[in-house]
Amino acid sequence: MDLWVFIGLALIVVGFVYMLAKKKTLKYPEVLIFGPVNSGKTRLFYMLSEGEMMNTVSSMKPNSAVINVKDKMVSVIDYPGHHFYYQQLVSKAPTCLGMIFMLDSTDKQSFKKAAEELYELMSLRYPKEILIFCNKQDQPFAKKILMIESELSTEIERLKVVKENDISDIKREKVGKANERFEFSHMQDFNIKVEFAEGSLVKNDIQEIKSFIERVSKA
Numbered sequence: 001m002d003l004w005v006f007i008g009l010a011l012i013v014v015g016f017v018y019m020l021a022k023k024k025t026l027k028y029p030e031v032l033i034f035g036p037v038n039s040g041k042t043r044l045f046y047m048l049s050e051g052e053m054m055n056t057v058s059s060m061k062p063n064s065a066v067i068n069v070k071d072k073m074v075s076v077i078d079y080p081g082h083h084f085y086y087q088q089l090v091s092k093a094p095t096c097l098g099m100i101f102m103l104d105s106t107d108k109q110s111f112k113k114a115a116e117e118l119y120e121l122m123s124l125r126y127p128k129e130i131l132i133f134c135n136k137q138d139q140p141f142a143k144k145i146l147m148i149e150s151e152l153s154t155e156i157e158r159l160k161v162v163k164e165n166d167i168s169d170i171k172r173e174k175v176g177k178a179n180e181r182f183e184f185s186h187m188q189d190f191n192i193k194v195e196f197a198e199g200s201l202v203k204n205d206i207q208e209i210k211s212f213i214e215r216v217s218k219a
């Protein structure tokens with residue numbers, strides 16, 4: 001083979017390997033998906049990253065993928081709902097663009113734990129953008145968005161009273177307004193925006209999630 005052809009080919013191969021390595025190490029702004037076990041996080045992850053509707057099983061580790069959002073590259077990370085992964089999520093929270101907090105609207109038992117995790121996150125003051133998605137609205141016993149918001153607010157109000165009187169709890173920032181019943185909109189005073197949406201992944205109802213990702217990616 002002609003020497004120059006060989007050098008040319010070698011340069012192309014080196015360039016290709018370099019670009020692959022760079023793509024792997026490039027860090028894109030992140031959108032986190034969290035929430036209780038079985039709420040639909042991984043199903044959503046595959047809808048966003050592969051555009052595929054698939055049945056999923058309980059995750060053993062986080063999934064991540066880079067997606068193109070209106071010509072911006074964004075990394076989407078889906079954490080298993082087990083509390084074990086909560087600390088990993090918290091370490092990403094200060095730098096992420098936003099978080100999608102998935103709920104199974106039929107699983108009332110999971111709301112208490114969800115409220116505790118939301119309370120903790122809000123007391124840490126990150127993430128600044130949270131979308132609480134009330135999933136599985138195709139199911140006959142799914143609770144509606146207003147009912148879920150009210151139940152979460154009641155539980156957070158209870159936590160607010162308990163934790164504010166806990167003198168060992170010194171690092172925690174205040175959640176909500178003093179002397180007022182907790183409402184998610186109060187978090188705007190601390191520059192935290194919490195939105196609610198409802199839908200069903202099996203019915204491909206993810207427009208509000210996509211709009212949320214687009215909006216936070218623009219920032």
Ligand SMILES: Nc1nc2c(ncn2[C@@H]2O[C@H](COP(=O)(O)OP(=O)(O)OP(=O)(O)O)[C@@H](O)[C@H]2O)c(=O)[nH]1
Pocket residue numbers: 035036037038039040041042043044054055056057058059060079080081082102135136137138139199200201202203
């Ligand atoms: N009926 C119904 N089922 C859904 C919906 N979204 C997800 N599922 C199903 O719920 C089950 C759990 O979904 P996953 O996405 O695996 O749940 P997950 O939140 O990732 O769960 P963990 O990884 O265990 O934390 C799967 O069988 C999904 O197909 C929905 O909108 N309606």
Ligand SMILES: [Mg+2]
Pocket residue numbers: 041042043057058059079080081
């Ligand atoms: Mg999962």
